[in-house]
Amino acid sequence: GAPRFATLAKMSEIEVPERVAEAGARAREQVKVETNLAPGVMMLDTLSKLTEKPGMFVSEKDGTWDRILQMASSRLESAKGTDEYRLWNQMADGMRATLARMAMEVGNLAAAEQDRALHLIADPYGGLHGLPDSVEVARKKHQLLGEFLKAGLEGPQGPDGQSRVQARLKGILDKLDTEAPLPELKGTMSPAEDKLIKEMMAQGKSRRSIQAAILKQRGGQ
Numbered sequence: 001g002a003p004r005f006a007t008l009a010k011m012s013e014i015e016v017p018e019r020v021a022e023a024g025a026r027a028r029e030q031v032k033v034e035t036n037l038a039p040g041v042m043m044l045d046t047l048s049k050l051t052e053k054p055g056m057f058v059s060e061k062d063g064t065w066d067r068i069l070q071m072a073s074s075r076l077e078s079a080k081g082t083d084e085y086r087l088w089n090q091m092a093d094g095m096r097a098t099l100a101r102m103a104m105e106v107g108n109l110a111a112a113e114q115d116r117a118l119h120l121i122a123d124p125y126g127g128l129h130g131l132p133d134s135v136e137v138a139r140k141k142h143q144l145l146g147e148f149l150k151a152g153l154e155g156p157q158g159p160d161g162q163s164r165v166q167a168r169l170k171g172i173l174d175k176l177d178t179e180a181p182l183p184e185l186k187g188t189m190s191p192a193e194d195k196l197i198k199e200m201m202a203q204g205k206s207r208r209s210i211q212a213a214i215l216k217q218r219g220g221q
Contacts, residue, residue: 040098040149043091048142050088057135071126092121102152107169111204116173119208120145129182129212137180148172182211
């Protein structure tokens with residue numbers, strides 16, 4: 001038994017440092033991910049608080065006209081650099097960078113999915129589809145954004161962790177289309193719209209971004 005024992009001892013000697021090194025690399029990777037993404041949690045907290053400030057978003061019950069007035073007011077305040085809007089813009093920019101990094105580095109998501117993740121940030125300016133989000137939609141988006149950040153912070157753990165975290169992130173993005181859907185595109189596409197669809201698809205834009213761009217061109221209807 002001695003030679004066999006010696007062989008096993010030798011194997012475990014080789015194996016242990018390798019395992020330790022691998023665990024150390026994983027831990028370092030996780031810390032790197034958390035350092036990159038942790039500010040996202042603070043940004044989300046700030047965005048969520050700003051969402052509830054009177055005048056930032058209007059309710060779905062207020063109708064289209066109020067939302068158009070709100071959009072004009074928000075754009076004006078943003079251009080003037082009013083404190084709340086300046087803070088919103090800083091947090092939203094930081095969040096876009098965080099989401100892009102998470103979708104790429106943690107989720108290894110395709111370009112269209114990376115693009116779709118940016119829709120998790122509420123839009124007070126109507127830049128995405130011609131009308132700003134209502135306060136109800138903003139809340140739903142930020143709830144999903146929180147889930148997305150949490151899934152990313154937990155990271156790919158264990159065997160096939162990468163594909164599991166990827167599936168989780170994609171699942172959260174799918175909820176966006178059920179919980180905060182964009183208005184459906186009615187009628188047939190014009191030649192200009194067909195051209196836009198082809199161009200955006202070539203750029204790796206998501207179906208949601210394409211739908212938003214056409215709605216914006218049509219005046220948010």
